Amino acid sequence: xxxxxxxxxxxxxxxxxxxxxxxxxxxxxxxxxxxxxxxxxxxxxxxxxxxxxxxxxxxxxxxxxxxxxxxxxxxxxxxxxxxxxxxxxxxxxxxxxxxxxxxxxxxxxxxxx
Amino acid sequence: xxxxxxxxxxxxxxxxxxxxxxxxxxxxxxxxxxxxxxxxxxxxxxxxxxxxxxxxxxxxxxxxxxxxxxxxxxxxxxxxxxxxxxxxxxxxxxxxxxxxxxxxxxxxxx
Numbered sequence: 001x002x003x004x005x006x007x008x009x010x011x012x013x014x015x016x017x018x019x020x021x022x023x024x025x026x027x028x029x030x031x032x033x034x035x036x037x038x039x040x041x042x043x044x045x046x047x048x049x050x051x052x053x054x055x056x057x058x059x060x061x062x063x064x065x066x067x068x069x070x071x072x073x074x075x076x077x078x079x080x081x082x083x084x085x086x087x088x089x090x091x092x093x094x095x096x097x098x099x100x101x102x103x104x105x106x107x108x109x110x111x112x113x
Numbered sequence: 114x115x116x117x118x119x120x121x122x123x124x125x126x127x128x129x130x131x132x133x134x135x136x137x138x139x140x141x142x143x144x145x146x147x148x149x150x151x152x153x154x155x156x157x158x159x160x161x162x163x164x165x166x167x168x169x170x171x172x173x174x175x176x177x178x179x180x181x182x183x184x185x186x187x188x189x190x191x192x193x194x195x196x197x198x199x200x201x202x203x204x205x206x207x208x209x210x211x212x213x214x215x216x217x218x219x220x221x222x223x
Contacts, residue, residue, distance in 0.1 A: 006155075031209070041199055041216040043156075048210065058210075090155050099144045099163075100205040104155030 003027055006091050006105035013081055014113050021076045021108045023091030032074040033102065035090040036060060043090070049074055050096075081112045117202055119214035127223050131189040135202035135214050138183060142204040145178060146211065147187045150199040159187070159200075189219075197221045 004025040013019060025032070034047040035058075045058030049068040063085070064078050074093075078085055088109050092102040118136045125131045137145065146161040162169045162176045162185075169176045175188040185202055199218050203211045 033210075041150075041218075043201070043213045043216075045210060092156075094209075099146075099161055100209050100211055101146075101158055101161065102156075102211060103158065104148075106153075106155050 004091065004093055004103050004105040006089075006108050008108060009106060010109050010111075012111045012113065015080075015082055017081050019078050019081055019110075021089055021091075021110070023074045023076070023105055024072050025074075025093040025103070025105075026072060027093060027095075027103070028071065029093035029103075030071065030096045031094045032068070033092040033094075034058070034064075034066060034074070034076050035092065036062065037088040037090055037107070047076065081110075083112045086110060086112050117204060117212050117214035119200075119202060119217045121215070122218045122220070124220045124222060125192050127192060127194060127221050129192055131192045131196070131219055131221075133187045133189075133200050133202075133217055133219065135185040135187075136183055137185065137202070137204045137212075139204055139206045139212070140180075140183065142206060144205055145176075145185050146203040146205075147174075147176065147185075148201040148203060148213075150201065150216070152198075156201060192219075192221050194221045194223065 007022045030051045035043045044060035046062040047066040090107045091105040094102045116138045147159045148156040173190045177186045199216045201216045203213045
């Protein structure tokens with residue numbers, strides 16, 4: 001069982017609110033990722049990080065931002081949530097060497113009203 | 114560019130074998146992966162295969178790789194109701210990022 005955690009698991013908020021989705025892993029992995037999963041199940045990479053102070057945008061443009069101040073922590077922030085941000089957000093991490101075996105957290109399901 | 118294709122739905126009877134297929138386009142992938150997602154959960158890594166291998170077996174799971182045709186399959190022997198989930202294949206590519214297929218829903222009926 002991978003040790004990667006996401007909070008909250010479910011979040012319902014109003015339009016315009018600022019939110020932060022938390023992701024933490026205790027495996028010492030350098031690489032971390034945020035994916036957005038739409039209702040059709042497809043996964044879209046929105047952010048990734050290869051280590052502390054390293055962040056990159058993914059393949060899908062997103063209005064969210066991320067930070068990586070500590071190895072174990074990779075929070076995602078939406079400054080002003082909109083209904084179009086309603087989705088499931090999955091965090092993952094992987095070791096630096098060998099196969100790209102990504103371990104996923106349980107996800108945060110976000111509903112913006 | 115990288116692209117991974119999967120069909121969307123498969124229904125099998127409990128005890129039968131399931132075969133899930135996937136095609137990919139990036140011939141430079143080092144490993145190919147199978148993930149499982151149960152309802153309300155994140156993805157769970159099931160198995161992965163090095164691109165120079167043809168087959169890998171892990172208990173009830175058998176992965177077949179045809180590198181020439183860029184075709185990957187996952188066979189689940191003696192399928193159980195607990196195997197009902199969404200299955201994603203993935204390939205690694207540039208910058209170690211994974212490209213996932215769209216996922217296939219496996220439904221196991223009694």
